[in-house]
Amino acid sequence: MKNKKVLSKRMTYVVMIAPALILFILFNTIPLITGAFYSFTNYKGYGSFEFVGLRNYIDLFSDARVGNSYLFTFKYAIIGTLLVNVLSLLLALGLNSKIKFKSALRAVYFLPNVLGGLVVGYIFSFIFTYIIPAIASALHINFLENSILAGEDTAWIGVLIVGVWQAVAMNTIIYISGLQTIPADIYEAGMIDGVTPWQKFRHLTLPMLMPFVTTNLILSTKNMLMVFDQIMALTKGGPAQSTESISYLIYKNGMDGGQFGFQSANAVVFFIVIVAISIFQMVITNKKEEQL
Amino acid sequence: MRKSRVVISLLTAAAISVSTLLSGCSADSGKDGVTTVTMLQYKPEAVKAFEKIEKLFNETHDDIQLKIESPNEAMTVLKTRLIREDYPDIVGIGGDMNYSNFLDADLFEDISDIEVIGEIKPAYLKMEKELELLPKEGTYALPYVSNAAGILYIKEMFDENGWEIPETWSDFIALCDEIKKTGTDLLYLGYKDTWTCLAPWNALAVGLAPSDVCSSVNAGKTTFAAEYSEVAEKIKVLLDYAEPNPYAYSYNDACTAFARGQSAMFPIGSYAVPQILSVNPDMNIDSFTFPANDKEEDNVLNSGIDLHFSVMKGTKNKEAVYEVLRFLFKDETVQIYLDEQGGVPCKEGDFELPDFLSGMEQYIKNDRMSDFHDHHYPSEMSVDAMIQTYLMDKSNNSAQIFLERFDKEWTRYNRDLIARVKKYEEGQK
Numbered sequence: 047m048k049n050k051k052v053l054s055k056r057m058t059y060v061v062m063i064a065p066a067l068i069l070f071i072l073f074n075t076i077p078l079i080t081g082a083f084y085s086f087t088n089y090k091g092y093g094s095f096e097f098v099g100l101r102n103y104i105d106l107f108s109d110a111r112v113g114n115s116y117l118f119t120f121k122y123a124i125i126g127t128l129l130v131n132v133l134s135l136l137l138a139l140g141l142n143s144k145i146k147f148k149s150a151l152r153a154v155y156f157l158p159n160v161l162g163g164l165v166v167g168y169i170f171s172f173i174f175t176y177i178i179p180a181i182a183s184a185l186h187i188n189f190l191e192n193s194i195l196a197g198e199d200t201a202w203i204g205v206l207i208v209g210v211w212q213a214v215a216m217n218t219i220i221y222i223s224g225l226q227t228i229p230a231d232i233y234e235a236g237m238i239d240g241v242t243p244w245q246k247f248r249h250l251t252l253p254m255l256m257p258f259v260t261t262n263l264i265l266s267t268k269n270m271l272m273v274f275d276q277i278m279a280l281t282k283g284g285p286a287q288s289t290e291s292i293s294y295l296i297y298k299n300g301m302d303g304g305q306f307g308f309q310s311a312n313a314v315v316f317f318i319v320i321v322a323i324s325i326f327q328m329v330i331t332n333k334k335e336e337q338l
Numbered sequence: 339m340r341k342s343r344v345v346i347s348l349l350t351a352a353a354i355s356v357s358t359l360l361s362g363c364s365a366d367s368g369k370d371g372v373t374t375v376t377m378l379q380y381k382p383e384a385v386k387a388f389e390k391i392e393k394l395f396n397e398t399h400d401d402i403q404l405k406i407e408s409p410n411e412a413m414t415v416l417k418t419r420l421i422r423e424d425y426p427d428i429v430g431i432g433g434d435m436n437y438s439n440f441l442d443a444d445l446f447e448d449i450s451d452i453e454v455i456g457e458i459k460p461a462y463l464k465m466e467k468e469l470e471l472l473p474k475e476g477t478y479a480l481p482y483v484s485n486a487a488g489i490l491y492i493k494e495m496f497d498e499n500g501w502e503i504p505e506t507w508s509d510f511i512a513l514c515d516e517i518k519k520t521g522t523d524l525l526y527l528g529y530k531d532t533w534t535c536l537a538p539w540n541a542l543a544v545g546l547a548p549s550d551v552c553s554s555v556n557a558g559k560t561t562f563a564a565e566y567s568e569v570a571e572k573i574k575v576l577l578d579y580a581e582p583n584p585y586a587y588s589y590n591d592a593c594t595a596f597a598r599g600q601s602a603m604f605p606i607g608s609y610a611v612p613q614i615l616s617v618n619p620d621m622n623i624d625s626f627t628f629p630a631n632d633k634e635e636d637n638v639l640n641s642g643i644d645l646h647f648s649v650m651k652g653t654k655n656k657e658a659v660y661e662v663l664r665f666l667f668k669d670e671t672v673q674i675y676l677d678e679q680g681g682v683p684c685k686e687g688d689f690e691l692p693d694f695l696s697g698m699e700q701y702i703k704n705d706r707m708s709d710f711h712d713h714h715y716p717s718e719m720s721v722d723a724m725i726q727t728y729l730m731d732k733s734n735n736s737a738q739i740f741l742e743r744f745d746k747e748w749t750r751y752n753r754d755l756i757a758r759v760k761k762y763e764e765g766q767k
Contacts, residue, residue: 093443
């Protein structure tokens with residue numbers, strides 16, 4: 047009975063966060079530390095191993111395959127983030143205006159997010175391999191007659207299309223909720239001043255929406271950098287290793303091939319890169335946020 | 339004080355409940371007196387055969403319960419389980435680099451005292467020995483079924499047109515040219531899946547390069563640039579006779595296309611036949627050895643161990659595990675597997691070879707076989723993707739680039755092994 051009294055307000059909070067904290071440490075922090083530990087070994091994922099010092103890290107910077115995976119991932123993430131945010135902002139503006147079937151349309155545009163990445167990937171894989179080339183050859187569009195997934199220079203575009211198509215859904219929802227937080231009176235004030243639609247967007251909507259842009263940029267950059275499902279379903283890193291993302295390479299060679307130690311080092315570096323990018327984005331975009 | 343004690347006790351309670359939750363998944367739930375033997379096998383396409391075997395075993399054994407798991411991507415599943423140290427009792431995997439690595443990591447039990455070894459063809463036991471990275475005492479795997487790779491062809495199509503089975507490379511090219519004139523597509527290559535590129539590669543390599551090329555390179559006696567130049571040259575020739583843009587189509591696509599008669603030949607292994615027949619059950623498929631050389635007598639059939647069984651180190655029920663192995667090697671059990679999956683049994687005895695292997699039968703009987711070269715390639719080196727890259731490379735010196743890269747990457751990915759081989763050989767002197 048005494049204990050009940052002891053459970054003060056502060057205690058309640060501790061109890062509330064404890065399960066989440068334990069799970070987080072168990073499934074996130076401990077694996078992270080173990081991974082970092084293995085990055086200094088030549089561990090294959092099983093059996094015995096030796097410490098190799100910094101060899102994995104040195105190799106990492108001279109490995110052409112790792113280098114290419116970074117190039118691909120960043121190319122993908124930068125273009126992908128831009129496309130996703132522009133498209134989802136446009137969609138959000140549309141879906142937030144006074145149109146018919148607004149709720150139904152919102153649900154439809156959210157659908158890609160509900161579908162699993164692999165399912166979507168396999169469907170698109172079929173479309174790219176069979177349907178588009180068939181249409182293209184019927185219409186004599188030369189450059190589309192071959193599956194774009196089969197070309198070294200074009201396969202990444204296929205992956206990008208699927209990735210963006212899926213990512214737009216979540217960002218649109220976040221932008222819609224952002225648009226709804228903007229009080230109507232500032233628009234009224236704007237109308238009295240006689241703003242054009244562009245001015246209204248540029249000087250009223252966008253500054254008020256900035257916190258959401260920050261969130262969306264960080265979320266989509268992170269998601270785009272971690273691209274995995276789409277590659278698994280569409281190209282498996284091919285053709286000619288042109289679409290190997292960092293996560294895919296870590297999984298493929300760390301789990302499937304016997305490079306657990308080396309790919310752990312890759313994962314550690316990648317973790318640092320993602321944290322650095324997130325902090326950088328937060329600092330930059332925070333400056334642009336407006337408060338009423 | 340009291341406050342912190344409450345915190346600690348709550349934290350421990352939560353930790354305990356989480357850990358019991360986790361261990362609950364792997365708990366060994368068996369009835370009293372019944373031993374459970376778990377087996378993981380890596381061929382998801384053979385799931386039906388293993389379901390039959392499992393059922394038959396459990397019907398005839400009251401004291402042992404056999405559980406066979408056949409997951410997709412079993413190698414990855416297995417490796418993930420190894421990382422978590424959650425071992426099955428028996429693993430059924432292929433005789434490839436993964437096995438070599440597992441064996442090298444000392445994961446398997448020495449099973450040289452099981453009687454069935456005496457019933458296995460010596461050629462396959464020798465193949466098992468060659469898979470050891472460093473020579474090891476004892477037997478660690480029981481070869482069950484092997485496969486053979488070369489070229490599958492549609493029998494009716496060949497009979498109708500009076501095409502003859504080529505025995506040399508020049509015959510093969512002449513035949514390809516002839517078929518091309520008739521307007522039939524002759525090879526369907528599913529090069530979107532990179533591993534499919536390895537099928538013709540291996541079939542050519544066994545005929546054109548020595549079987550111990552990898553260990554010779556490790557010992558510094560030769561280079562791949564010297565040994566593989568002809569293989570590289572010939573695999574590229576095949577592209578002239580394939581469908582346009584083979585990199586758009588996966589292995590599944592190629593199997594389906596071949597099953598529908600869209601191509602006359604398919605350079606792949608016997609393991610593809612069940613899948614092809616699942617699309618077109620009435621198809622009459624036969625096969626022949628890849629004619630890689632200009633003299634018939636130099637040709638070698640590409641055949642390797644498709645499935646063998648190993649016992650994981652530290653299994654608690656060795657007796658029960660042996661009983662399972664003995665059961666698997668009974669003639670009737672082997673026949674169940676062969677009826678479902680096809681393939682060449684590694685056990686001595688009068689097993690019917692499936693029809694689709696009749697073109698290769700002479701090679702099998704005369705022991706003119708050599709193991710897949712990629713069984714000796716480290717999987718993280720992704721030789722399959724390197725071959726795909728090479729095939730897509732249209733520049734004039736593509737072969738040179740590819741072979742140089744092969745040698746360079748080989749030393750990088752195998753440097754620990756090469757160092758150990760050196761050490762071992764010095765120790766032998």
